Amino acid sequence: MSPNNNRPILEDVNIIVAGQGGDGSLTVITMLAELLRMNGLNVYTERDVLSRIRGGHAAATMRAFAGDKYCIGSNITLLVALDEEAVEKNARQLDPKSIVVYDDSGGPVPSVLPKGTKVYSAPFNRIAMRTMRRELYKNSIAFGVVGRLLGLEDETLRETFINHFQRMGQVILEYNLEALSLGFHLADEMDIHEGEGLYKIKKTKPEERLLITGNESVAFGFMVAGGRFFCGYPITPSSEVLETLQKWLPRVGGVARQTEDELAGINMALGAALTGTRTMVATSGPGFSLMQEGVGHSGSGEIPLVIVDCQRSGPSTGMPTKPEQSDLNLMVFGGHGDFPRIVLTPGHPDDCFYLTVDATNLADKYQCPVLIAMDQALSQNIATVEPFNLEEVSAVPGKRLEEKDLENMDSYKRYKFTEDNVSPFAAPGTPGGLSLVTGNEHNEWGLVSTDPVNRVKMMNKRMGKIEFAKKELPRARHFGDSKAEIGFIGIGSVFGVILEAMEDLERDGIKTRYLQPRTIWPVLEDMLEFIETCRRVYVVELNAQAQLAHIIIHQGADPDKLISVLRYDGIPFRPAELVKRVLEEESRIVKSRIIKKGKKEAKLQ
Amino acid sequence: MSTQPHTKTFTPARPIWCAGCGDFAVQGVLEKALRKMGIPPYKLMLLAGIGCSGTIQNNLPCYGYHSLHGRVLPAAIGAKLANPDLTVIAAGGDGDGYAIGAGHLVHTFKSNPSITYIVMNNCNYGLTKGQVSPTSPTGYHDNAESGLDSILLGLSFPSATFLARGFSGNPEQLEKLMEAALDHTQSNKGFAFLEVLSPCVTYYDTHREWRARVYNIDEEEGYDPANRGMAFQRALQLREEGRIPIGRIFKGEHASLESLILNKNELPPAQQKIGHDGHREHYEKFIDSYMG
Numbered sequence: 001m002s003p004n005n006n007r008p009i010l011e012d013v014n015i016i017v018a019g020q021g022g023d024g025s026l027t028v029i030t031m032l033a034e035l036l037r038m039n040g041l042n043v044y045t046e047r048d049v050l051s052r053i054r055g056g057h058a059a060a061t062m063r064a065f066a067g068d069k070y071c072i073g074s075n076i077t078l079l080v081a082l083d084e085e086a087v088e089k090n091a092r093q094l095d096p097k098s099i100v101v102y103d104d105s106g107g108p109v110p111s112v113l114p115k116g117t118k119v120y121s122a123p124f125n126r127i128a129m130r131t132m133r134r135e136l137y138k139n140s141i142a143f144g145v146v147g148r149l150l151g152l153e154d155e156t157l158r159e160t161f162i163n164h165f166q167r168m169g170q171v172i173l174e175y176n177l178e179a180l181s182l183g184f185h186l187a188d189e190m191d192i193h194e195g196e197g198l199y200k201i202k203k204t205k206p207e208e209r210l211l212i213t214g215n216e217s218v219a220f221g222f223m224v225a226g227g228r229f230f231c232g233y234p235i236t237p238s239s240e241v242l243e244t245l246q247k248w249l250p251r252v253g254g255v256a257r258q259t260e261d262e263l264a265g266i267n268m269a270l271g272a273a274l275t276g277t278r279t280m281v282a283t284s285g286p287g288f289s290l291m292q293e294g295v296g297h298s299g300s301g302e303i304p305l306v307i308v309d310c311q312r313s314g315p316s317t318g319m320p321t322k323p324e325q326s327d328l329n330l331m332v333f334g335g336h337g338d339f340p341r342i343v344l345t346p347g348h349p350d351d352c353f354y355l356t357v358d359a360t361n362l363a364d365k366y367q368c369p370v371l372i373a374m375d376q377a378l379s380q381n382i383a384t385v386e387p388f389n390l391e392e393v394s395a396v397p398g399k400r401l402e403e404k405d406l407e408n409m410d411s412y413k414r415y416k417f418t419e420d421n422v423s424p425f426a427a428p429g430t431p432g433g434l435s436l437v438t439g440n441e442h443n444e445w446g447l448v449s450t451d452p453v454n455r456v457k458m459m460n461k462r463m464g465k466i467e468f469a470k471k472e473l474p475r476a477r478h479f480g481d482s483k484a485e486i487g488f489i490g491i492g493s494v495f496g497v498i499l500e501a502m503e504d505l506e507r508d509g510i511k512t513r514y515l516q517p518r519t520i521w522p523v524l525e526d527m528l529e530f531i532e533t534c535r536r537v538y539v540v541e542l543n544a545q546a547q548l549a550h551i552i553i554h555q556g557a558d559p560d561k562l563i564s565v566l567r568y569d570g571i572p573f574r575p576a577e578l579v580k581r582v583l584e585e586e587s588r589i590v591k592s593r594i595i596k597k598g599k600k601e602a603k604l605q
Numbered sequence: 606m607s608t609q610p611h612t613k614t615f616t617p618a619r620p621i622w623c624a625g626c627g628d629f630a631v632q633g634v635l636e637k638a639l640r641k642m643g644i645p646p647y648k649l650m651l652l653a654g655i656g657c658s659g660t661i662q663n664n665l666p667c668y669g670y671h672s673l674h675g676r677v678l679p680a681a682i683g684a685k686l687a688n689p690d691l692t693v694i695a696a697g698g699d700g701d702g703y704a705i706g707a708g709h710l711v712h713t714f715k716s717n718p719s720i721t722y723i724v725m726n727n728c729n730y731g732l733t734k735g736q737v738s739p740t741s742p743t744g745y746h747d748n749a750e751s752g753l754d755s756i757l758l759g760l761s762f763p764s765a766t767f768l769a770r771g772f773s774g775n776p777e778q779l780e781k782l783m784e785a786a787l788d789h790t791q792s793n794k795g796f797a798f799l800e801v802l803s804p805c806v807t808y809y810d811t812h813r814e815w816r817a818r819v820y821n822i823d824e825e826e827g828y829d830p831a832n833r834g835m836a837f838q839r840a841l842q843l844r845e846e847g848r849i850p851i852g853r854i855f856k857g858e859h860a861s862l863e864s865l866i867l868n869k870n871e872l873p874p875a876q877q878k879i880g881h882d883g884h885r886e887h888y889e890k891f892i893d894s895y896m897g
Contacts, residue, residue, distance in 0.1 A: 253871025271683025
């Protein structure tokens with residue numbers, strides 16, 4: 001590489017590091033992220049792994065950028081491929097401008113790359129084995145080359161190693177520093193010298209930001225909202241909610257219990273919720289299917305409960321590590337019988353925090369199940385977000401009765417008919433408030449009843465709570481040109497992809513707007529109004545049956561206005577792909593309009 | 606009772622059981638034991654499963670909960686961990702506890718929470734008209750399998766602390782066992798498991814047969830319930846002889862679940878004041894730990 005003083009400033013870069021599970025791809029990405037954060041950039045990382053601990057293709061992707069981005073970008077700047085498979089699996093994401101750093105210890109680079117892609121070959125594995133007798137160090141050697149290539153200074157890279165490896169002990173640090181030096185030496189041989197990389201790094205002070213996943217944000221939101229009891233059973237991709245709460249809840253006197261299965265999980269949560277404790281469970285599709293009876297019981301017994309579904313590819317065991325949004329029907333319509341529920345849909349880790357606070361308050365206020373629809377990418381990708389504002393949120397208690405309230409009442413009925421259909425509740429342990437709670441149909445006292453008049457009144461009371469809740473359920477957020485004819489609707493991790501696709505479309509002269517629903521059940525007026533005022537709306541979903549579109553149509557949206565853009569191959573959308581799908585559809589519409597117009601004119605003649 | 610204000614609450618229901626059902630005796634001794642031990646109704650959380658026995662919570666003043674079929678134990682554990690000041694009693698039948706809910710029984714023996722579990726065992730599914738249950742003996746309704754012995758199951762858990770079996774036809778002994786079970790949980794010693802042989806007069810009337818077969822192990826000279834090996838041996842021997850041991854079969858020692866997992870420096874979950882919990886400092890620490 002020759003010295004180039006016109007190197008661009010690093011403002012937006014997408015890097016994939018890929019190899020076999022256990023190769024340390026994630027470590028390279030994590031360290032790069034730490035380093036670039038220190039230089040004032042923000043980061044977003046995604047992982048692509050198989051459901052196994054070692055072996056199998058594993059990749060981590062990072063985007064580093066100035067300003068705000070909410071997803072991985074469309075153009076991959078750099079692929080660091082630690083073996084042939086890493087090239088084969090990721091070639092589809094590359095373009096002629098992409099650069100590949102390839103470990104050729106196992107053979108030459110496979111001929112699957114787009115024409116023009118620049119390839120740097122280097123035998124990281126062989127050097128690691130020859131010099132250090134351990135394959136383990138190949139990623140540290142690669143890190144030296146990649147750092148140089150990006151334009152980072154050797155000293156900065158060394159400092160990052162010290163920060164990262166010091167906590168693992170002096171020996172490990174020293175070995176890795178040796179590997180890093182081997183990387184620098186290799187880079188020199190490859191003609192990649194210090195200060196001659198792709199970018200100039202503008203060193204700015206990093207903004208105060210959190211690096212956090214959606215799952216961790218959900219866990220925190222629950223805790224801040226006064227959530228003190230959590231049950232979970234390990235399942236990808238929801239386990240981090242359990243792990244985070246196991247670490248933090250006991251510190252505030254709470255309980256985070258790993259149960260023997262999801263049936264125990266939701267029923268233990270129900271038992272805790274009966275005592276007036278704010279309670280949550282988190283799971284993924286298979287576990288959520290098992291929990292269905294409990295979800296209905298929460299609705300029927302009017303027991304407040306927050307349920308998080310970190311959706312993955314289904315049905316059945318599906319593809320456990322891949323994102324999908326295919327449990328929406330189950331969340332909205334699942335369970336036997338009729339019961340009220342609320343389904344919230346955060347779009348980014350910060351949204352996960354604020355909406356989980358809302359969910360916890362809403363469950364308590366309306367005494368019904370409140371579901372949070374996550375997806376694998378939203379759950380597990382790490383985003384850079386503004387620190388959560390504790391002043392903006394509060395834990396608002398529901399309708400509770402204490403001993404002194406009961407003393408002034410003639411009678412206490414757990415399921416009393418009230419104006420807003422919510423019955424004030426005395427927790428077990430409160431003198432004077434004895435009650436019965438049951439999933440059987442019951443009268444106001446909680447005694448089992450099959451009286452037809454009571455049945456209808458009770459059903460209407462339960463279902464009627466949602467009408468009152470509607471007024472305060474989280475509203476959608478609007479983005480883009482409010483007069484645009486073309487609209488987008490999409491939830492979860494699709495949020496950032498739509499935002500970026502909109503920018504790209506605008507560059508092509510197509511103005512769009514986006515409604516990000518944050519409540520999908522009940523369907524709120526704002527979503528229907530948005531569709532009414534658009535000419536057509538692209539509903540972008542990670543499932544095969546257009547579940548979200550059908551839920552909206554079910555509630556009165558004009559089906560002719562909705563165009564579904566679906567993906568269910570386990571791969572998240574990239575903005576460019578969405579742009580392409582929209583442009584194809586738009587040109588098809590324009591063409592058919594010309595044909596229609598032509599036919600009309602022909603008829604007239 | 607003295608602290609109860611005079612607010613009217615639900616009027617306890619009359620039992621729905623058939624005349625002569627063993628469950629009447631269970632309810633009788635339970636009420637007696639609660640009174641004797643001075644457990645006020647407002648501190649009692651009585652949870653029941655699904656089945657004939659799963660209606661007991663309707664019949665006495667308490668905070669009652671009717672769980673989903675087979676899920677009474679997880680619900681009871683949730684209530685106990687959230688508010689350990691409550692007296693938590695779970696009740697149900699052999700179908701609820703040993704068939705659909707068997708997985709939870711195993712894990713409750715394992716985790717040892719201070720709750721009492723009363724299983725009214727009638728060796729059939731009475732509420733659905735007498736089908737074969739996990740404890741039905743070979744030959745009942747052409748049942749080819751052998752019946753399950755819950756005490757032998759419980760004995761295999763190193764964390765088991767209280768295993769007893771009573772008989773509705775021996776209310777004097779049953780009363781003592783009920784009191785001992787409640788005393789075990791009131792003193793936070795862990796899980797009190799009490800199976801009661803409770804004949805179903807309508808579908809499988811075992812009253813006479815059981816009266817002949819029960820063997821009161823409390824009266825056996827030299828029997829040491831703290832000796833797990835002896836408990837196993839006697840339970841097996843008696844089974845082979847066609848006898849059913851009743852009494853306090855095993856007592857062990859093991860830390861209770863709530864004593865192991867609740868943070869003693871904080872109020873338990875249900876007693877914290879929502880919105881004023883004073884944990885701001887921890888929330889800020891959480892945020893700091895994710896600053897990157």
